[in-house]
Amino acid sequence: MQDALFDLPDLPPEHAVIARFQLGGDDLGEPDQWSMVFEAERSMGAAVKAAGLGEVDGNEFGGGEVVIFAYGPDADALYRVMEPGLRALPFRPAHVVLRYGEPADDVARKRIEL
Template identity: 55%
Template sequence: MTDMDEADTDAEQAVIARYRLADDGFGGQDQRATVRQAESLLTEAIEQADVGEFDGHEFGGGEVVLYAYGPEADALFAVMEPVLHGLPFRPAHVVLRYGSVDDPSASEHRIDL
């Protein structure tokens, strides 16, 4: 294996899910509780499948963004998809990023939920 091959297999890909909340701030208390429950399910599913790690969330500006990282975005999304579809907030979408955040040639694929 060359150094380039090793770099390719070590590249961190991402699944980034965005959900619109009820207000322009941080959402309601019930929405934040729903997200925390989903985080527990996502963390468990990702760890059991050994496809990466759930990295957390950001609330603000009327939305919540969930972050997960692993070596293969498609495999990561396949494990996360049932939980992500189960969240009731809409509009919502997921971005699969194929490559690290600092890679200018990384490609992205958007999926509406």
């Protein structure tokens, strides 16, 4: 019996929504800020999942800021679902980068100030 090779459809490139918020306090922010970020992340994650648009993949605290990451096949649609939750977070300055494809220097990006 020979091994068969199958032509699998190409998966669409993974887009990203990357939101950055400046925090107060020390390098990692304050515990009440963490709570607000975690709650917003849970809410946005549920909305993104319900819409079938991808996933909110987590956060990263450090350097006096928090970054929230989300991935899916359509950065614009993903951002539309996440926008209310992102704008509700009070930390400023803040911005979102929509990345239209896999991470690379030449991939299209759009920056949105919050």
